[in-house]
Amino acid sequence: MLRHVILLFAVVVYLTESLSIVNPGPQYPPTKGSIWPRPHQQTQTDSYYKLNPSTFVITEKGKTCDILKDAIDRYMKVLRNTYLIVEKYSRKLSRHGSDADNFDDNFKGTLQELQINLSAPCETYPHLDMDEKYSLDVAKVSVLNSDSIWGVLRGLESFVQLFYMADGYKNVLINATQIQDFPKYTHRGLLVDTSRHYITVPTLLKTLDAMEMNKMNVLHWHIVDDQSFPYKSDMFPQLSDAAYDPTMVYTAVDITQIVSYARHRGIRVLPEFDVPGHTSSWGVAYPNILTKCYSLGRELGLGPMDPTKNITYKLIGDLIREVQERFPDKYFHVGGDEVELDCWISNSEIRDFMKDHNMTDASELHSYFMANVIPLLGDRSKPIVWQEVFDEGVSLPSGTIVQVWKNTEAREMQNILSGGYKVIYSSSWYLDHINGGGDWAKYYGVDPREIVKGSVPEDKEVDILGGEACMWGEVVDDTNIISRVWPRASAVAEALWSGHKYETMPYLRHWYQFRExxxxxxxxxxxxxxxxxxxxxxxxxxxxxxxxxxxxxxx
Amino acid sequence: MLRHVILLFAVVVYLTESLSIVNPGPQYPPTKGSIWPRPHQQTQTDSYYKLNPSTFVITEKGKTCDILKDAIDRYMKVLRNTYLIVEKYSRKLSRHGSDADNFDDNFKGTLQELQINLSAPCETYPHLDMDEKYSLDVAKVSVLNSDSIWGVLRGLESFVQLFYMADGYKNVLINATQIQDFPKYTHRGLLVDTSRHYITVPTLLKTLDAMEMNKMNVLHWHIVDDQSFPYKSDMFPQLSDAAYDPTMVYTAVDITQIVSYARHRGIRVLPEFDVPGHTSSWGVAYPNILTKCYSLGRELGLGPMDPTKNITYKLIGDLIREVQERFPDKYFHVGGDEVELDCWISNSEIRDFMKDHNMTDASELHSYFMANVIPLLGDRSKPIVWQEVFDEGVSLPSGTIVQVWKNTEAREMQNILSGGYKVIYSSSWYLDHINGGGDWAKYYGVDPREIVKGSVPEDKEVDILGGEACMWGEVVDDTNIISRVWPRASAVAEALWSGHKYETMPYLRHWYQFRExxxxxxxxxxxxxxxxxxxxxxxxxxxxxxxxxxxxxxx
Structure with a gap:
């Protein structure tokens, strides 16, 4: 069977190559009013309406709150701007008058109103289990129903995406449409790394705008790492001596602004303070919490945190409490990836400590370290860890989320699920691995639950909560992060919101796998x-x- | 020997990998006041001066012209802006006062003046043989000498690049420096493709700014191709029916602006109208000039231009004359790459034509086509062609420049040089082939003349006039072209201006090849x-x- 698929593919490729005639125009003509990510269920008719943004209104018929009021303003602005482009375009081409009335029989007049029926009071912050379901009926008087403010936000985004420019950019139209929509996965994230390069606050806010447009709901903020410590602590101000520059920090005020901006878009901000590896920058102010590494008796430099010292845990614990005050999310990412166990073993004091504690392998020390750190989260947050923490046998509280990032994902996820933990998936979604155009397709054809389908009990599949596209920061900064992430992360966004319902073909994760x-x-x-x-x-x-x-x- | 080199490299890599300790801070701390591309000869001392942009002046002691006056204004603005960053930075950190006077003994006071001695009248337009040599002496009263306005422009760029911010962004300083500088290659180009995506005029102007900063001197404007025809002709206005959109065109006014902006920066604008392939867009208005392609008796669509029809040459000739009026450069790129010879052969009328003209191979038809097109340039411009035109045995006027882009570059360049033609090189410099960070290094380690060293007579090497970085436009538009091209093209710019003087190691074109x-x-x-x-x-x-x-x- 596999051989037949490959043969068929080869034939198709050959035929395509041999017809190398290029037509003028765009390679893929854009659709008109297609929602991204694709809704769960959508029925569209040929009937259509015109938009007149000076008469159109969005009204609150149910509960309301600051988030909803702000969203209505925001989306009215989007509609007005769409209309302005059309007007500007006509001016540019010196087009006088308008054939706006040359509509066919399917034209049903001007859209009057969008009524929003929110049936429950707004929640304060978005959270892992938030309800994002909504239904939308586009008619002269359109209706958006949801039991949750978060569903309303998703519905508003879908609503504005249904508008399209028609007749040579002369009109803004929308078709009569019914939508029932909810996400397949609850955790749909984007990791941003502000340590390898500082990303400015306006660019982070713009990233949140883009996430909203893609119905992504978690900004995983990998805020510090080896290279720099831009988090500005009030408790330990010297930590940000390791910011690249005193101007390149995130103050409490910055974080509050980002968290609030995200909240208004139904996006959680998940802080990561990665320990015990990836912590060189901590050592600028506090070298004593890091391990001295040796090779052939020669000191090489500072490695991971020193797991044998109480001050290490004291500092982490105090910092966590401050971070928890700034980030309201109920989860806290404590990292745990790529720990240089070799460095620990190279240090004689650490070897002595291991002997005293009957440890024979450095992974036991990693386990010991994480076992000491995780309780520091207290009741305020649950842990998320990178997969190594699970791999090295650390005993984790139930409900812990393990983030899978290595290429052995199928076996890894099976093990994590069997162990009773939950999974977020990133292995195929490292945006720093770049190729030419169209490389979004390799992200698109991946559905985390499909990877384990059949190899874990069906009721365990739902413990794969979702996934994250990861934009590691080595070669991105303000100059290119937005264009590098978008629309490549949109492929991940649709994979996680809409799912794909294709058969499991782990050997073929490419565009020719799309089914529907x-x-x-x-x-x-x-x-x-x-x-x-x-x-x-x-x-x-x-x-x-x-x-x-x-x-x-x-x- | 080769095996030893590879072994040594492997050992170095192994050692580097095993010491995986990451230090906080940037991976490569930036230099301070290092000129890019590296000047031919530079002597620097520890003596340094401060900049005060409100007292500093640039004065014309020799000839002058509009280009020089404009350049002085422009570079004074650069210096003032550098100074403004320093002031803004101090305000941001609420730094009061200044320790600007805590200078050491090497401090020689405030820079007073840059005297520009231009010894010859300005030329009107930059050209292939322009003189870009200059000398610069930075002292309290600095002096820039050149026999050519183009050399003055290069010297001014070097001058402003010598300034650096010091003492935690408190001061703008410059060291006493002597420079003798000129380029190794005379043609140092960047190809921009405005057919696969429309690039707006402001972005093209910004590209020229960036080229000036890298002492690149040819904007190769691949203006039309299969996908769209954004050139707005007065003679054949319907050609731009194949623009992506009526707003996405380059009018005569736009082109004049771009050519003038480039002239002020010592940059030639080389137009390319690629024929007979890559011409689908021409067929939107003029389908009759294209060839109908067939497969198994079925018409497939339109292929390359029809070389058998007089109207094809009439249209090209008339258009060339209009383009020559808009682009003052003495060269004209007529393309000639990737012609679908199979399409020609599939067409029975063309087969008949070949029979009538005693042609047995379609490449003879390509030759026939180019032999008809090149004379259409008249005395006004000399041709540049892609390598296929040479490969297919077209008889070319002496002095024709052949652009080498395929990976068989060594043999190809030998053949072209032996044939008495000139070469510009691009094979290793296709910017659309992207990888992660640091991929500039693979462009950097290439020097076109080194590729043929030893295999052609030494006096032929100079017929390799230079090269071009090529930014094909399939996956770039205004959103990402600047960040995609820069600083990757800077590597090409330095390879072409400074040269590398390394031994010929065509099997190893990587960073570990750098010598000096x-x-x-x-x-x-x-x-x-x-x-x-x-x-x-x-x-x-x-x-x-x-x-x-x-x-x-x-x-």
């Missing part, structure tokens, strides 16, 4: 979505090949 | 240069790994 949607349609949909992001101020790069996007920014 | 400069120093220099570009408004991406750049844009 042909690769062509998905590419065209992403072409529209990237352009939509451009229009909303997100510099998403071209997703596929040749094409264009009318934004109104250049004329 | 260690890879570490070059990386640190490029770190400074990328940051310098950031400060001057060019969003160059991080060149290496972890690091930072204080620009003043984010506070």
């Amino acid at each position: 949607d042909s690769a062509h349609v998905v590419s065209s949909r992403l072409e529209e979505h990237a352009c939509r992001m451009n229009r909303r101020g997100i510099e998403a790069q071209p997703p596929n090949g040749p094409g264009f996007c009318v934004t109104g920014n250049y004329f | 400069d260690s890879a570490h120093v070059v990386s640190s220099r490029l770190e400074e240069h990328a940051c310098r570009m950031n400060r001057r408004g060019i969003e160059a991406q991080p060149p290496n790994g972890p690091g930072f750049c204080v620009t003043g844009n984010y506070f």
Whole structure:
């Protein structure tokens, strides 16, 4: 069977190559009003309405709160801006008058209103188990229903995405549409690394805007690492002596702004303080908490945190309490990846400690370290750890989330699920591994639960809570992070929100695996979505090949 | 010998890997005041001066012209802006007073003046044989000498690059320095493709700013291709029906602006109208000039231009004359790459034509086509062609430049040089082939003349005039072109301006090949240069790994 699939594929490729005639125009003409990520269920008719942003209103018919009021303002602005592009375009081409009334029989007039029925009071902060379900009915008087403010936010995003420009950018239209929608996965994250390069606050806020557009709901903030410590602590101000520069820090005020901005978009901000490895920067102010590494009797430098010293845990514990005050999320990522066990073993004091504690392997020391750190979270937050912590046999509290990032993901996830823990998945979604255009497709064709399907009990599959696209910061900063992440992370966003329902074919995770949607349609949909992001101020790069996007920014 | 080199390399890699201790801070600390590309000869002392932009002046002691006056204004602005960053930084950190006077004995006071001695009248436009040599002496009264306005422009760029921020961004300083400088290669280009994606005029101007900073002197404008025809012709206005959008065109006014902006920076703008392949977009308005392709008797679509019809040549000739009026450069790129000879052969009328003209091979038809097109340039411009035109045996006028882009570059360049033609080189410099950070190094270690050293007579080496970094546009548009090109093209810029003087090791074109400069120093220099570009408004991406750049844009 596999051989037949490969043969068929080879034949298709050969035929495609031999017809090398290129047509003028974009490689994938963008769709019109296709929602990204694809809703669970959507029925669309040919009936359509016009938008007039000066008469159109969004009204609160149920509960309301600051989040909803802010969202209505925000999305009205999006609609007005879409309309402005159309007006500006006509001016640019000196087009007088309008054939706006040359509509066919399917035209049903001007959209009047969107009524929002929120049936329950707003929750304060988004959380892992939040309800994001909504239903939307687009008609002259449209209705958006949800039991949750978070569902309302997702529905508003879908609503504005349904609008499209038509008739040579003369009109903004929307088709009569019914949607029932909810996400397949509850944890749909983006990891941003602000240690390898400092990312400015405005760029982080723009990242949140883009996440909202993709219905992603967790900003995993890998805030410090070996290279720099931009978190500005009040309790330990000297830690940020290891910021790249005194101007390159995140103060309590910055963090509050980011958390609040995210909250208004239904996005959790998950802090990561990675220990005991990736901590060189901690040693600028506190060298004593790090381990001296040796080779052939020569001191090489400082390695991971010293797991034998009480002051190490004291510092971590105090810092965690401060961080918990700034980040309201109920989870806290304590890292635990890539610990240089060799360094620990090279240090005679640590070897002595291991002997005294009957440890024969350095992984036991890692286990000991994490076992001491995790209780420091107290009742305030539950831990998330990188997979090594599980791999090295650390006893973890039930409900702990393990983030899988290595390429042995199938076996790893089976083990974690069997152990009673929960999983978030990242192995295929490292955005720092870059290729030419179209490399979003390799992210797109991955569905974490499909990877373990059949090899774990079905009721365990749901313990894969979701996943994260990871933008490690070695080669991105403010100059390129937005265009590097978007729309590549959009592929992950759709994989996690919509799921794919394809058969498990772990040996083939590529575009030709798409089932419900042909690769062509998905590419065209992403072409529209990237352009939509451009229009909303997100510099998403071209997703596929040749094409264009009318934004109104250049004329 | 080769085996020893590889073994040694393997050992070095192993040792480096085993010491995996990461220090806090940037991977490559930027240099301070290192000029990119490296000057031919530079002597620097420890004596240094302070900049006070409100008293410092640049004066014209020799000839002058609009280009020089404009350049003085521009570079004074650069210096003032550098100074403003320092002031803004102090305000941000609420730093009062200044320890600006805590200078050591090497401090020689405040820089007073830069005298520019231009000994010859300005030329109107930059050209292939322009003189870019200059000498610079930085002292309290500094002197820049050149026999050419183009040399003055290069010298001014070097001058402002010598300034650096010191003492925690408290001061802008410059060291006493003597420079004798000129380029190794005369053609140092960047190809920009505006057909696969439209690039806006402001972004093209910004590209010219960045080229000036890298002493690149040819913008190779691959203006039209299969996908779109953004060139707006007055003679054939319908051609730009194949623009992606009516707003996405380059008018005569746009082109004049771009050519003038480039002229002021000593940059030639070389137009390319690629024929007979890559011409689908021409067929939107003029389908009759393209060839119908067939497979098994079925018409597949339109292929390359039809070489058998007079109207094809009439259209090309008329268009060339219009383009020549808009682009003053003495060269004209007529393309000639990747012609689908199979399409020609599939067409029975073309087969008949070949029979009538005693042609047995489609490459003879390509030859026939180019032989008809090149004379259309008249006396006004000389041709540049892609290598296929040479490969297929087209008889070319002496002095024709052949652009080498395939991977068989050594043999190809030997053949072209033996044939009496000139070469520009691009094979290793396709910027659309992307990898993670640091991939500039693979461009850096290439010197076109070194590739043929020993295999062609020494007096033929100079017929390799230079090369071009090529940014094909499939996956770049305004959102990412600047950060994708810079500082990766800077590596090409230094290879072409400074040369490398390493032994010929065609099997090893990597960073460990650098000789005069260690890879570490070059990386640190490029770190400074990328940051310098950031400060001057060019969003160059991080060149290496972890690091930072204080620009003043984010506070």
